[in-house]
Amino acid sequence: MRKKLLLGNWKMNKTPSEAKQFALLSKDMVDNAVANNIDLGVAPTYVCLQTVKENATKNLIVAAQNVHAADHGAYTGEISIPMLKEIGIDWVILGHSERRTYDNETSEKCNAKIKALLANDMIPVYCCGESLETFEAGKTASFVEEQIRKGFEGLTPEQAAKVVVAYEPIWAIGTGKNATKEIAEETIASIRAVLRDMFGKVAEEIRILYGGSVKPNNIAEYMSEPDIDGALVGGASLELASYQALIENLR
Numbered sequence: 001m002r003k004k005l006l007l008g009n010w011k012m013n014k015t016p017s018e019a020k021q022f023a024l025l026s027k028d029m030v031d032n033a034v035a036n037n038i039d040l041g042v043a044p045t046y047v048c049l050q051t052v053k054e055n056a057t058k059n060l061i062v063a064a065q066n067v068h069a070a071d072h073g074a075y076t077g078e079i080s081i082p083m084l085k086e087i088g089i090d091w092v093i094l095g096h097s098e099r100r101t102y103d104n105e106t107s108e109k110c111n112a113k114i115k116a117l118l119a120n121d122m123i124p125v126y127c128c129g130e131s132l133e134t135f136e137a138g139k140t141a142s143f144v145e146e147q148i149r150k151g152f153e154g155l156t157p158e159q160a161a162k163v164v165v166a167y168e169p170i171w172a173i174g175t176g177k178n179a180t181k182e183i184a185e186e187t188i189a190s191i192r193a194v195l196r197d198m199f200g201k202v203a204e205e206i207r208i209l210y211g212g213s214v215k216p217n218n219i220a221e222y223m224s225e226p227d228i229d230g231a232l233v234g235g236a237s238l239e240l241a242s243y244q245a246l247i248e249n250l251r
């Protein structure tokens with residue numbers, strides 16, 4: 001049985017004092033999630049990671065939004081795995097479509113980062129998803145398959161089981177045009193089939209989230225689908241009240 005997971009992607013929002021405020025007020029929400037057997041987390045910006053980690057209850061997962069594959073070196077502006085580990089961060093989102101679009105993040109780069117994270121006992125949340133053009137051309141399954149095959153290349157089944165996948169159609173992110181639960185389920189089931197082909201029965205253990213305009217009023221629809229294990233949420237994770245409402249409707 002795969003445990004449900006709700007992860008809030010704060011993107012480039014919240015200053016450290018705003019993030020601290022959220023963390024300080026989040027205890028009841030986190031307790032509620034734990035009591036209902038839901039893993040709950042947020043992904044603040046780098047400069048807010050430590051303050052959220054220090055001011056929230058330890059049961060709140062705190063994830064970075066990216067990381068560099070190398071441990072250290074001449075990579076101006078980058079952050080390494082040992083830096084994250086030292087402040088207690090062990091989850092990292094990789095390959096978000098905004099990073100793929102604006103920062104030349106590729107599935108190959110994500111593969112190197114996934115391997116580095118797993119070697120450090122950390123959990124990658126690997127994002128995939130197609131553009132509106134690809135969706136309208138009916139090529140979603142093959143496009144996402146390539147992202148999955150490249151991202152998971154060279155992993156053992158034991159390693160693959162530790163990765164979380166987030167399927168986020170680009171046309172649904174921040175647009176208010178969420179994919180229907182049928183579309184989300186169809187693609188997520190196809191991702192699980194690719195993982196089954198690559199890794200065998202371990203595919204049944206891999207958590208796959210849906211993301212893209214998930215709101216308190218639509219999250220339950222996704223959770224009713226057999227292959228969808230939770231959500232990666234942007235806008236609706238920023239305010240405590242709406243995040244709380246997401247948990248209420250996800251249980």
Ligand code: PGA
Pocket residue numbers: 009168172173174175176211212213214232233234235236
């Ligand atoms: P959204 O963002 O919920 O604001 O659409 C989702 C994401 O980018 O992870």
